[in-house]
Amino acid sequence: MTEHKILSDYELVGLLKLNNQKAFAELYDRYKGLLYVHATRHLKDQEDAKDIIHDIFSNLWQNRASLNIQENLAAYLYQSVRNRIINFQLKNKRADEYANSFQSFLNNFHQADTDHLIREKMLVELIEYEIASLPVKMRTVFEMSRKEGLSHKQISEKLNITEQSVRSHVKGALKILRFRIGFVLLTALITVFYK
Numbered sequence: 001m002t003e004h005k006i007l008s009d010y011e012l013v014g015l016l017k018l019n020n021q022k023a024f025a026e027l028y029d030r031y032k033g034l035l036y037v038h039a040t041r042h043l044k045d046q047e048d049a050k051d052i053i054h055d056i057f058s059n060l061w062q063n064r065a066s067l068n069i070q071e072n073l074a075a076y077l078y079q080s081v082r083n084r085i086i087n088f089q090l091k092n093k094r095a096d097e098y099a100n101s102f103q104s105f106l107n108n109f110h111q112a113d114t115d116h117l118i119r120e121k122m123l124v125e126l127i128e129y130e131i132a133s134l135p136v137k138m139r140t141v142f143e144m145s146r147k148e149g150l151s152h153k154q155i156s157e158k159l160n161i162t163e164q165s166v167r168s169h170v171k172g173a174l175k176i177l178r179f180r181i182g183f184v185l186l187t188a189l190i191t192v193f194y195k
Contacts, residue, residue: 009073016064024064028057031074035081042085052084130180134173141169 004012004026015023032053039049056077060067069076131139141159144150145166150158152166159166 013067013069013073016060017067019064024057024061027060027073031077032057034074035077038078039081039085043088048088052081052088056080056084126181126184127177130177130184131173133180134176138169138173138176141166142173145170 004015004022007015007023007026009027009030012023012027016027035053035056036049039052040046043049043052059080131142134142141155144155144158145152152163152170155161155166156163
């Protein structure tokens, strides 16, 4: 290894292209500390800096046969660190923006979903209350039609009334419910907006 220490970067890169592991080890030892210091100046996390340096040297080894370093090796390595840092920071910025956006979506969705469920529950309770206050025969016919899903013919047979009578009860129930529920909702809206 001592003979590699006296070689220039240019000579070591030439040997590296020929798969010389000792040349690679010498380049690694020569530049890892300087590159690490450079990377830690721009990154908050020392582990991220180590990862970047490791990736740069891994790529150097993997692409050794096709290396075409036009400038000096130090400039090439520093530029590689700079590019990796920029990519790393952009990636983290995008990840943070995505995480914040997703968290905001979840917060808003949860809030909207909860509000929606509360309003839906209140509306269902209101409808159930108004259905319960219908005249008995009308309520029975309406519930058989809407809740049980029976046809007018099936209801007429079960209750021993005409289909026309079933239609009249359902139509009357819907008319009453629209009026009562519409009035209650209108009153609620007026109360909310004109306190």
